[in-house]
Amino acid sequence: MSSEKILITGSNGQLGTVIATRLIEKHGHDNVILSDIKGPSESVQKFEFLDILNKNALSEVFKKHNVTQVYHLAAILSATGEKIPMKCWEVNVTGYLNVLEACRETGVKKIFFPSSIAVFGSDAQKKNAPQNSALNPSTVYGMSKVSGEHWSSYYSHRYDMDIRSLRYPGVIGYQSLPGGGTTDYAVEIFHEAILHGKYTCFLSEHTGLPMIYMDDVVNATMMLMEAPKENITIRTSYNLEGDSFTPAEIATEIQKHIPAFEMSYAPDERQQIADSWIDSMDDTAARKDWKWRPKFILPDMVEDMLTNLRELGLESKKKIYNLEN
Numbered sequence: 001m002s003s004e005k006i007l008i009t010g011s012n013g014q015l016g017t018v019i020a021t022r023l024i025e026k027h028g029h030d031n032v033i034l035s036d037i038k039g040p041s042e043s044v045q046k047f048e049f050l051d052i053l054n055k056n057a058l059s060e061v062f063k064k065h066n067v068t069q070v071y072h073l074a075a076i077l078s079a080t081g082e083k084i085p086m087k088c089w090e091v092n093v094t095g096y097l098n099v100l101e102a103c104r105e106t107g108v109k110k111i112f113f114p115s116s117i118a119v120f121g122s123d124a125q126k127k128n129a130p131q132n133s134a135l136n137p138s139t140v141y142g143m144s145k146v147s148g149e150h151w152s153s154y155y156s157h158r159y160d161m162d163i164r165s166l167r168y169p170g171v172i173g174y175q176s177l178p179g180g181g182t183t184d185y186a187v188e189i190f191h192e193a194i195l196h197g198k199y200t201c202f203l204s205e206h207t208g209l210p211m212i213y214m215d216d217v218v219n220a221t222m223m224l225m226e227a228p229k230e231n232i233t234i235r236t237s238y239n240l241e242g243d244s245f246t247p248a249e250i251a252t253e254i255q256k257h258i259p260a261f262e263m264s265y266a267p268d269e270r271q272q273i274a275d276s277w278i279d280s281m282d283d284t285a286a287r288k289d290w291k292w293r294p295k296f297i298l299p300d301m302v303e304d305m306l307t308n309l310r311e312l313g314l315e316s317k318k319k320i321y322n323l324e325n
């Protein structure tokens with residue numbers, strides 16, 4: 001059994017719930033400590049109520065569990081961030097610095113930090129944005145992720161820590177619901193297609209964005225974290241591509257399975273955020289350094305989402321929608 005003790009911050013979120021399952025499968029319940037500011041929807045073996053703004057509490061929990069690795073997933077996402085910019089900066093930047101300092105003080109060397117497509121701004125090359133693009137984001141969320149990338153690089157080099165990071169595209173999965181993001185439409189659409197046969201999208205029909213399927217994003221995260229240290233050439237954050245598509249393209253693909261599905265468009269304030277982001281990015285470095293290859297493109301994602309959501313049935317939909325408590 002694993003000698004690692006892995007702590008996840010923000011473990012109740014869209015990604016945390018799924019990454020936790022994968023880590024528990026690999027390392028065992030005893031070796032994975034989940035943490036969040038809100039309690040889990042299901043009972044889990046090791047859970048700590050932990051606010052990343054409380055640095056002392058972070059250090060105490062790291063010591064209590066002899067933590068050796070941290071997956072730092074706690075954050076406030078892009079759309080929510082624009083509503084509460086100061087809080088977003090505090091949680092995403094001060095919170096991350098608290099995690100880094102607690103790691104440094106308690107000897108935790110290995111950390112995963114998720115960055116985002118939000119680091120790119122409207123001056124970045126829209127298609128196939130290079131790894132070394134200029135990063136001039138227009139959202140506070142994007143600014144916080146650029147800052148997080150630089151702090152990751154700083155702590156890696158200054159304190160010889162092994163911090164690894166990915167610029168996640170918008171994540172699509174049936175296991176959990178997103179909240180507060182600009183890419184959330186690409187998950188909501190499946191639930192609404194099954195439940196009501198129609199969806200009103202908050203982005204316009206030709207808004208192309210990089211997206212990735214949950215299985216791929218979890219695989220990428222594990223591949224990155226398990227790669228030999230000498231293979232990691234980028235200490236800010238790796239570009240990561242799954243597939244890129246528009247709301248119109250996802251609707252057309254859903255109509256192949258649900259011919260009566262109706263899509264309409266009512267862009268809101270999230271349109272401006274999406275317009276400032278790129279369409280796709282060049283992930284050659286990830287492919288070269290740790291052999292990244294996505295398995296799911298749009299047709300596979302749509303088929304798998306619909307199959308799994310239907311198989312989950314009403315009981316699990318209640319769980320997904322957090323209606324149980």
Ligand code: NAD
Nearest residue numbers: 010012013014015016037051052074075114116168170171
């Ligand atoms: P999420 O919003 O679903 O989950 C974030 C979790 O952080 C929540 O459970 C929340 O309770 C917790 N949290 C918030 N403030 C906290 C605090 N002060 N202390 C402790 N926990 C706190 O987000 P997610 O989609 O699971 O994203 C996880 C990470 O991946 C984030 O860093 C996010 O920026 C990044 N990311 C996500 C996507 C995506 O499409 N989901 C894309 C790019 C990057």
Ligand code: SER
Nearest residue numbers: 077078116181182183
């Ligand atoms: N999917 C995230 C969001 O929309 C991007 O990091 O906020």
